[in-house]
Amino acid sequence: MAGIEFVFESRKKEEDTAMPKHIGVYPGTFDPITRGHLDIIERGLKLFDLLIVAVAESHSKAPLFDAPERLDIIRHELKYYKNIRVESFNCLLIDYMKKKKATTVLRGLRVISDFEYEFQMALINRKLDQGTETVFMMTSENYAAVSSRFIKEIARLGGDVTAFVTPYVAKRLKEKFDGNFAG
Numbered sequence: 001m002a003g004i005e006f007v008f009e010s011r012k013k014e015e016d017t018a019m020p021k022h023i024g025v026y027p028g029t030f031d032p033i034t035r036g037h038l039d040i041i042e043r044g045l046k047l048f049d050l051l052i053v054a055v056a057e058s059h060s061k062a063p064l065f066d067a068p069e070r071l072d073i074i075r076h077e078l079k080y081y082k083n084i085r086v087e088s089f090n091c092l093l094i095d096y097m098k099k100k101k102a103t104t105v106l107r108g109l110r111v112i113s114d115f116e117y118e119f120q121m122a123l124i125n126r127k128l129d130q131g132t133e134t135v136f137m138m139t140s141e142n143y144a145a146v147s148s149r150f151i152k153e154i155a156r157l158g159g160d161v162t163a164f165v166t167p168y169v170a171k172r173l174k175e176k177f178d179g180n181f182a183g
Contacts, residue, residue: 021049022047022048022049022050022103022104023048023049023050023051023052023100023101023102023103023104024044024047024048024050024051024052024102024104024105024106024135025051025052025054025093025096025097025100025102025104025105025106026040026041026044026051026052026053026054026105026106026107026108027054027055027056027089027093027096027105028053028054028055028056029055029056029058029061029063029070029148030053030055030070030073030074030148031058031061031063031064031065031070031148031152032064032065032070032073032148032151032152032165032169032172032173033070033073033074033077033165033169034143034146034147034148034151034164034165034169035142035143035146035163035164035165035166036108036110036139036140036143036144036146036164037108038077038166039108039139039140039142039143040106040108040137040139041053041078041081041084042081043137044106044135044137045081045083045084047104047106047135048083048104048106049083050083050084050085051083051084051085051106052084052085052086052087052100052102053074053078053084053085053086053087054087054088054089054093054096055067055070055071055074055086055087055088055089056088056089056090057088057089057090064152064176065172065176067088068088069172070088071086071087071088073168073169073172074086076168077166077168077169092128093105093125094125094128094129094132097129097132098129103131103132103133104132104133104134104135105122105125105132105133105134105135106134106135106137107121107122107134107135107136107137108136108137108138108139109136109137109138109139110138110139110143110144110145110146110147111144115136118134118136121134122134122136143164146164150164151164151165151173152173155170155173155174155176155177156177158177161173
């Protein structure tokens with residue numbers, strides 16, 4: 001009997017390693033990805049067996065970088081991390097999470113005004129699917145003022161954004177705005 005139990009336990013452990021147990025989704029437009037986003041991702045990886053960075057196609061926000069560009073940039077930034085996937089989605093977050101068998105949304109908070117919006121979104125997501133939980137993570141204080149919107153404006157006007165984004169993202173922003181500076 002002990003031998004049978006041992007074989008069963010052995011198979012169960014193999015199955016457990018093949019399929020992540022706790023999948024988290026960190027959704028956003030990431031236009032562009034900032035050091036604040038990277039901080040949340042790095043710390044969020046400690047909470048999940050698999051973290052999916054889900055890039056919203058978000059046509060309503062009129063992003064600077066299209067979805068394939070944002071995916072490329074994010075994959076470049078996260079290429080050395082394990083247990084992470086970068087994908088785009090163009091549906092309700094809850095529907096995307098069901099497809100991925102994820103139950104937890106990871107959201108970063110910078111300032112108190114972020115919490116009000118994020119709290120409302122968490123409540124709506126919970127109403128749509130009661131099995132969905134949202135984990136709020138405060139960004140490190142170094143990145144509290146960092147916002148993709150401000151970064152794009154600084155870059156558009158020719159300012160130095162390297163305190164807010166990685167050198168690769170700064171380069172991609174510069175390429176995007178070269179020739180478009182109306183200054």
